[in-house]
Amino acid sequence: MKLEISPELAELRGVLRRFVTEKLEPIALEIDRTGEVPAGALTLLREQGYLGMRLPAEFGGGGHDLSTFCLVLEEFSRSHRMFTLFLDATSGLNPIAIARYGSAEQKARYVSGLASGHLRASFGLTEPEAGSDSQSMKTRAEKIEGGWRLNGRKHWISGAHVADVVMVMALTDPAKRARGGITAFLIDKGTPGFKVTRVDTTIGSDPIKLAELTIEDCVVPDSAVLGEVGQGFRIAMDSLTSGRLGVACSCLGTADRLIEMSAAFAKQRITFGQPLAERQAIQWMLADSVAELEMARAYTYETLRRVDAGEEVGSAASICKLTCSEMVGRVADRAVQIHGGAGLMRGSVVERFYRDVRHYRVGEGSSEIQRMLIARDLLR
Numbered sequence: 489m490k491l492e493i494s495p496e497l498a499e500l501r502g503v504l505r506r507f508v509t510e511k512l513e514p515i516a517l518e519i520d521r522t523g524e525v526p527a528g529a530l531t532l533l534r535e536q537g538y539l540g541m542r543l544p545a546e547f548g549g550g551g552h553d554l555s556t557f558c559l560v561l562e563e564f565s566r567s568h569r570m571f572t573l574f575l576d577a578t579s580g581l582n583p584i585a586i587a588r589y590g591s592a593e594q595k596a597r598y599v600s601g602l603a604s605g606h607l608r609a610s611f612g613l614t615e616p617e618a619g620s621d622s623q624s625m626k627t628r629a630e631k632i633e634g635g636w637r638l639n640g641r642k643h644w645i646s647g648a649h650v651a652d653v654v655m656v657m658a659l660t661d662p663a664k665r666a667r668g669g670i671t672a673f674l675i676d677k678g679t680p681g682f683k684v685t686r687v688d689t690t691i692g693s694d695p696i697k698l699a700e701l702t703i704e705d706c707v708v709p710d711s712a713v714l715g716e717v718g719q720g721f722r723i724a725m726d727s728l729t730s731g732r733l734g735v736a737c738s739c740l741g742t743a744d745r746l747i748e749m750s751a752a753f754a755k756q757r758i759t760f761g762q763p764l765a766e767r768q769a770i771q772w773m774l775a776d777s778v779a780e781l782e783m784a785r786a787y788t789y790e791t792l793r794r795v796d797a798g799e800e801v802g803s804a805a806s807i808c809k810l811t812c813s814e815m816v817g818r819v820a821d822r823a824v825q826i827h828g829g830a831g832l833m834r835g836s837v838v839e840r841f842y843r844d845v846r847h848y849r850v851g852e853g854s855s856e857i858q859r860m861l862i863a864r865d866l867l868r
Contacts, residue, residue: 540603
């Protein structure tokens with residue numbers, strides 16, 4: 489296994505670390521104070537070339553490989569999860585899917601705007617009765633002359649309330665379902681019959697919202713189909729490897745920051761005449777966190793290298809996502825314990841990280857789904 493990153497990425501890490509510390513961290517503190525993302529945050533990321541990193545250069549994207557993108561996710565996650573969501577919105581499932589499967593018209597209409605952050609996209613898959621079991625969806629698309637009529641409901645859709653376009657998965661052949669019966673549709677905000685009917689705030693940071701979409705007799709033209717009819721499930725699954733590795737690297741960066749903060753606090757906090765850092769109980773918590781982080785990072789970097797080399801990685805991305813998301817939960821719990829009362833206070837960075845990392849064991853496929861996929865790959 490090759491456990492280190494390339495010299496080029498190592499150099500980029502230093503640049504990223506300075507940018508995160510000097511530019512993003514003040515914005516992160518402002519987000520925590522106000523509960524809202526300052527208007528200039530997206531502009532800053534755009535000016536520095538961090539939006540649309542994985543999209544083709546011909547559409548204004550960066551054309552970077554997955555390893556480079558994931559390194560940026562890792563470093564940005566040391567500050568605030570909102571920054572990683574901005575990156576994902578311009579280089580994640582929706583933009584990449586449109587760039588890969590879209591018609592010339594769809595690419596011209598959406599990709600440049602997504603790459604620059606002037607357009608926002610969201611992915612409408614989850615339903616009240618179809619979460620992890622996504623092929624059990626009930627949203628239907630009926631063929632009509634010149635287009636399709638959609639009816640159904642989606643919920644817990646990340647960023648749908650501010651999205652300009654939503655990639656909606658719908659059944660076009662209930663008998664086939666995941667085997668050619670699900671189709672992806674690109675539906676613009678404001679399309680009649682397509683409404684945001686509820687916006688939910690999560691356990692995490694206040695600006696992170698999930699929305700419910702109600703689709704009632706929503707008529708879209710044939711040109712709204714992304715890829716081919718019946719290809720929707722494949723389009724969704726095709727993106728999961730990179731999505732899971734992106735989550736894994738976000739967990740790595742967060743864990744690294746939490747360990748750094750915990751070590752610094754343990755050195756300066758005096759109890760009973762001694763720094764916490766001199767107490768074995770604290771040392772062991774820190775040691776366990778470092779050991780788990782470094783093992784998770786080594787396997788994740790190796791998997792990224794294999795993906796960029798064009799190798800088939802099987803369930804490796806699921807192993808990374810499972811290992812890293814579970815690891816950062818334990819690291820965050822230890823960090824709160826080390827900080828004591830200071831780690832419980834709303835407004836402290838440690839407390840915010842503790843809430844935000846809980847998302848990672850659910851999104852992009854829960855830990856239980858990852859275990860199922862790993863076992864299935866082993867027993868095949």
